[in-house]
Amino acid sequence: MSVSLRPSEALALWHDVTLDLVRDGEHDFSSRQITILLTIYLEQPPHTVRGLAAKLKVTKPVITRALDTMGALDLVTRRRDETDLRNVIIQRTVKGALFVERIGDIIVARAKDLPR
Amino acid sequence: MSVSLRPSEALALWHDVTLDLVRDGEHDFSSRQITILLTIYLEQPPHTVRGLAAKLKVTKPVITRALDTMGALDLVTRRRDETDLRNVIIQRTVKGALFVERIGDIIVARAKDLPR
DNA sequence: CCCAACTATAACGCCTCCGTAACAATCGGA
DNA sequence: TCCGATTGTTACGGAGGCGTTATAGTTGGG
Numbered sequence: 001m002s003v004s005l006r007p008s009e010a011l012a013l014w015h016d017v018t019l020d021l022v023r024d025g026e027h028d029f030s031s032r033q034i035t036i037l038l039t040i041y042l043e044q045p046p047h048t049v050r051g052l053a054a055k056l057k058v059t060k061p062v063i064t065r066a067l068d069t070m071g072a073l074d075l076v077t078r079r080r081d082e083t084d085l086r087n088v089i090i091q092r093t094v095k096g097a098l099f100v101e102r103i104g105d106i107i108v109a110r111a112k113d114l115p116r
Numbered sequence: 117m118s119v120s121l122r123p124s125e126a127l128a129l130w131h132d133v134t135l136d137l138v139r140d141g142e143h144d145f146s147s148r149q150i151t152i153l154l155t156i157y158l159e160q161p162p163h164t165v166r167g168l169a170a171k172l173k174v175t176k177p178v179i180t181r182a183l184d185t186m187g188a189l190d191l192v193t194r195r196r197d198e199t200d201l202r203n204v205i206i207q208r209t210v211k212g213a214l215f216v217e218r219i220g221d222i223i224v225a226r227a228k229d230l231p232r
Numbered sequence: 233c234c235c236a237a238c239t240a241t242a243a244c245g246c247c248t249c250c251g252t253a254a255c256a257a258t259c260g261g262a
Numbered sequence: 263t264c265c266g267a268t269t270g271t272t273a274c275g276g277a278g279g280c281g282t283t284a285t286a287g288t289t290g291g292g
Contacts, residue, residue, distance in 0.1 A: 180242090202240070204239080
């Protein structure tokens with residue numbers, strides 16, 4: 001199945017959702033940070049710094065810094081890979097799951113209220 | 117009309133679109149900046165610093181700074197309101213319109229490709 | 233004609249992020 | 263057992279955002 005959206009509807013949806021996120025005022029993440037968070041919570045584990053950097057086409061320090069920030073907010077955790085100690089496995093947290101869930105609820109609600 | 121989305125679809129769509137935006141790598145805007153840009157291009161003019169600040173529930177310097185940044189990128193312009201010289205009218209640019217249009221196209225494309 | 237109210241912006245010190253480069257730890261094949 | 267390759271992180275100087283506060287310009291009612 002696919003979702004049918006006209007450009008004006010798509011942009012209105014994007015606008016409404018980001019507006020809600022800004023108004024809530026809890027965090028002001030960049031596109032990079034949001035993408036990293038959603039990738040961790042939506043795609044199949046395991047997630048590594050290297051893997052995320054490749055997927056997003058950014059450098060590894062970008063990932064490290066984002067994980068530092070979101071780790072401090074308890075939205076994400078890191079664990080050493082015991083089978084290869086060079087790797088770091090990025091893991092989900094309850095708080096992060098709730099945050100992502102809330103984003104999903106906002107999108108659904110705004111899509112439902114979309115005029116036209 | 118409204119758009120029917122389940123939470124998992126909504127999040128997948130958000131993930132796919134932000135991923136595209138990050139991969140393109142042209143800009144890395146925050147939620148605030150994106151919201152300001154979309155508000156200017158989607159809502160009825162005129163737009164003022166005060167009005168945007170109220171709508172987004174942020175302080176005026178936040179808006180001024182965002183306009184500085186996006187103005188330097190030619191995504192937005194400022195003009196003095198001739199009927200009340202205290203006001204600044206924020207205006208659209210060709211480059212900004214194309215940028216917003218591209219975001220719309222990405223959302224539509226990703227919605228169409230959405231599995232399930 | 234004042235002057236309080238309102239506009240947007242500038243200034244301040246702080247913090248976070250940037251890209252690049254160097255780094256320590258670890259792995260695995262020769 | 264080396265030693266080159268690979269992992270993630272840290273260090274660096276620079277750029278830009280933050281919230282708060284101060285400021286310059288403008289308005290309009292008394």
